[in-house]
Amino acid sequence: MRKDLRWKFWVTIFLGFLCVIFVVLPYNNPNLKALFFKGQDPVRQGLDLQGGIEVILTPDYRVERRVLAGIMNELRDAVTGINVTSPTIRLLGRPEQNRYEGLELVFDNREEVERVLAARVIRPEMTWRSGAEEKRLKVRAEASTEKPEVLRVFFSEDPRNFPKDALAQARIIIENRINASGLSEPAVWLDEANQRLQIQLPGITTQEEAERLIQTTGRLNFRLGNRVVMFGSDLTDARAEIDPREGAPVINFKFGRVGARQFEEITRDHVGEVLAIYLDEELLMEPMIREPIPGGEGRITLGRGSTLKEAKEYAVLMKSGALPVSLRTIQITQVAPTLGSEIVRQSLLAAGIGLCLVFLFMVGFYGIPGLLANAALVIYGLLVLGIMALFRGVLTLPGVAGFILSIGMAVDANILIFERIKDEIWNGKTMRAALAGGFDRAFTAILDANVTTLIVALVLLFLGTGTVRGFAVTLTIGILASMFTALVVTRVFMEILINRNPGKIFKRLGGGEVQA
Amino acid sequence: MNLLKYRKVYITTAVLILLFNVVMLATKGLNYGVDFTGGTTIRFPLSKPVTSPEVMAVLETPELESLDLQLAPPQPYAYVDSTGRQRYGVQVQTKFLNPEDQEVVIAALETAFGSAGEDTGLEVYGVDPLIGREMLSKSLLALIIAGVLILGYMAFRFEFRSGVAGLFALVFDVMSVIGLFALLQKQVSVTFIAALLTIIGYSINNSIVVFDRVRENLRFRKKGETFAEVVNFSILQTMRRSVNTSATTVITIFLLYLLGSASIREFCLAMMFGFTVGTYTSLFIAGPLWAIWKGSE
Numbered sequence: 001m002r003k004d005l006r007w008k009f010w011v012t013i014f015l016g017f018l019c020v021i022f023v024v025l026p027y028n029n030p031n032l033k034a035l036f037f038k039g040q041d042p043v044r045q046g047l048d049l050q051g052g053i054e055v056i057l058t059p060d061y062r063v064e065r066r067v068l069a070g071i072m073n074e075l076r077d078a079v080t081g082i083n084v085t086s087p088t089i090r091l092l093g094r095p096e097q098n099r100y101e102g103l104e105l106v107f108d109n110r111e112e113v114e115r116v117l118a119a120r121v122i123r124p125e126m127t128w129r130s131g132a133e134e135k136r137l138k139v140r141a142e143a144s145t146e147k148p149e150v151l152r153v154f155f156s157e158d159p160r161n162f163p164k165d166a167l168a169q170a171r172i173i174i175e176n177r178i179n180a181s182g183l184s185e186p187a188v189w190l191d192e193a194n195q196r197l198q199i200q201l202p203g204i205t206t207q208e209e210a211e212r213l214i215q216t217t218g219r220l221n222f223r224l225g226n227r228v229v230m231f232g233s234d235l236t237d238a239r240a241e242i243d244p245r246e247g248a249p250v251i252n253f254k255f256g257r258v259g260a261r262q263f264e265e266i267t268r269d270h271v272g273e274v275l276a277i278y279l280d281e282e283l284l285m286e287p288m289i290r291e292p293i294p295g296g297e298g299r300i301t302l303g304r305g306s307t308l309k310e311a312k313e314y315a316v317l318m319k320s321g322a323l324p325v326s327l328r329t330i331q332i333t334q335v336a337p338t339l340g341s342e343i344v345r346q347s348l349l350a351a352g353i354g355l356c357l358v359f360l361f362m363v364g365f366y367g368i369p370g371l372l373a374n375a376a377l378v379i380y381g382l383l384v385l386g387i388m389a390l391f392r393g394v395l396t397l398p399g400v401a402g403f404i405l406s407i408g409m410a411v412d413a414n415i416l417i418f419e420r421i422k423d424e425i426w427n428g429k430t431m432r433a434a435l436a437g438g439f440d441r442a443f444t445a446i447l448d449a450n451v452t453t454l455i456v457a458l459v460l461l462f463l464g465t466g467t468v469r470g471f472a473v474t475l476t477i478g479i480l481a482s483m484f485t486a487l488v489v490t491r492v493f494m495e496i497l498i499n500r501n502p503g504k505i506f507k508r509l510g511g512g513e514v515q516a
Numbered sequence: 517m518n519l520l521k522y523r524k525v526y527i528t529t530a531v532l533i534l535l536f537n538v539v540m541l542a543t544k545g546l547n548y549g550v551d552f553t554g555g556t557t558i559r560f561p562l563s564k565p566v567t568s569p570e571v572m573a574v575l576e577t578p579e580l581e582s583l584d585l586q587l588a589p590p591q592p593y594a595y596v597d598s599t600g601r602q603r604y605g606v607q608v609q610t611k612f613l614n615p616e617d618q619e620v621v622i623a624a625l626e627t628a629f630g631s632a633g634e635d636t637g638l639e640v641y642g643v644d645p646l647i648g649r650e651m652l653s654k655s656l657l658a659l660i661i662a663g664v665l666i667l668g669y670m671a672f673r674f675e676f677r678s679g680v681a682g683l684f685a686l687v688f689d690v691m692s693v694i695g696l697f698a699l700l701q702k703q704v705s706v707t708f709i710a711a712l713l714t715i716i717g718y719s720i721n722n723s724i725v726v727f728d729r730v731r732e733n734l735r736f737r738k739k740g741e742t743f744a745e746v747v748n749f750s751i752l753q754t755m756r757r758s759v760n761t762s763a764t765t766v767i768t769i770f771l772l773y774l775l776g777s778a779s780i781r782e783f784c785l786a787m788m789f790g791f792t793v794g795t796y797t798s799l800f801i802a803g804p805l806w807a808i809w810k811g812s813e
Binding site: 055056094096205206207208210211328329330331332333334335336338339342343346347349350351353354355357358361365397398401402404405407408409411412415416419423441444445448449450451452453455456457459460463464468471472475 | 556561583584597614615618619637638639640641642643644646647654655657658661662665666669670673706707709710713714716717718720721724725727728729731732753756757760761764765767768769771772774775780783784787
């Protein structure tokens, strides 16, 4: 055997072996799994194959009812200032966590609506103040298309009301909560540009469970009377326990430096008053301030009727409520685990039968070279899985389709090469010259075809979302691996075979019919 | 054999088919799924078949009406799973529901038809209309960018005219699949876009194999041989490979279509149809168009 062929052959076999050890064996061997993948599967399955829930959250900039109630009069004053009759004002949209889209102003007729719009008395920005809170609001007024006498005023919070890295903070908090639950392989991604938080909870089957994990994504706030005096963003700890002296459950809590100072001021000025604790718009507790609390470490004593379990739940809610910004769900994907495994079985079956057919086809059409191409295809498959495992890629259902597709392209490259070699033999070349010529001539077609497909895959990779991206990933890896196997692996196998027995292959490939 | 004798017929037919598909799209429109319109799709598994009105009745209680579901007629479905068991279910489509409302709807279905339980294959997919619009524009952008990049690459590797001929074949392929989906009113989702892009990749792959032959044969062109003759010869040379490759791929996808779950059927349908059309266009449209354009000079 030629020297370069020998090492190329062994490198190929070695690569194949490496992939077997890296990807195939760990499925049955927990030790290898722990060694390579921290105990997880080599190729992770996407949510659609594994089952589970994925939600995408975005900051909820809709405005709370109490804010809208406050702004209502201001809006009425602004409108009646230009001599139209005072409109009836209603809340706009269906409430979600007590937040609304805006307000609906009902006038006497269309003409009044037009006048209000023309006078531009509804400014595009407004500021709302109450207690410690100040909110900049973005305002958009729009005449209703269905009801002529109705003016719709949409309100949303200005993102500047929140810290710049609010979503990044929220991500860390949610991640901690999920990790604390011991769920295997959860994932949280932050898309800063689009202000989105994507959360995957594999193996979770109901929204309830998901909610419990992500938990009420609200904002903890403290209120005196009906005014918010402080937010819980700076709360660092909350723990429930039974107070031995009183025999009742208590919650010990702790603020960071800024929160501690704020809390001290409030408790000093309002001894004897009730400091209500809300999660968003939901009342949690109404403890009374007994004495000023310096240093940021305080204790809430719950009534005798309450249990430790209750106290623990409140403590968890207080801690988890410390999100810097409220979030709302904008996309939900929920797949039952059985459905996922059913899809895996079906795809594997289809892929298995498909592969068998392709193998038979190749052998039937090209004989021993076809067999070699099949061997190269097996190495190709191992390579793709190996690369997927190496980069911890996630296999989704479209990803499986992308994989099957790239198998098609790998076969295609082999067909192209064999047809070219046939042509060369037909042109009267010797076996060795035909082999070299065939590979050389097929190369440009394989290159151009793969590069264009790669362009498509990359476009998908950068613009696609979610599952489509999974498709693009396997397709990209598949194309690169298929070029390598066709141009290197098949060639090495062919050369070795031809070195051993040139006449036989020559006959097999030359024996095919000749085109017109 | 002179395939290119009827090249003007191929192109005229292609233009007519293309027009037909454009008319299909314009008149019937596409049946956009929740990916693009926003909304929630619940695939609720059942132990026995039901009718659409039965499900409708369950979901039109006063309590649910207050949620303003904007319910589309529920679609019952049935399939045989990989263990050979007959399975039933119903697909319910509403406006985008927040998690709480979604639980209310599922609870109503569970009360009426028995619990879906943990082990039966409940599937929920909800998209806010805001994201839907964004997905649609992103998808269109992806198609356009992919087209332009391919044109650029072809112009660089071959010549501008071949790039345009290849691109026309691609537009034809994509429009054929879109036309089919408009005609059958099959639902169009994000995976449909993935299918279109794959078809583009595959079809351009086929055209390139032909063009590559043309490029090579031009170098060994005999005296007096016209460009059309070179193209004709090249197509004949590559035809067997094109048909072989497409056949193996379409067979694989057809198996996936037969065995696969309902959720990937439409994906497979688009690909099978697109690949078949793509094979035809790479042989009978891309090459001949290039020959006509170049031959006319």
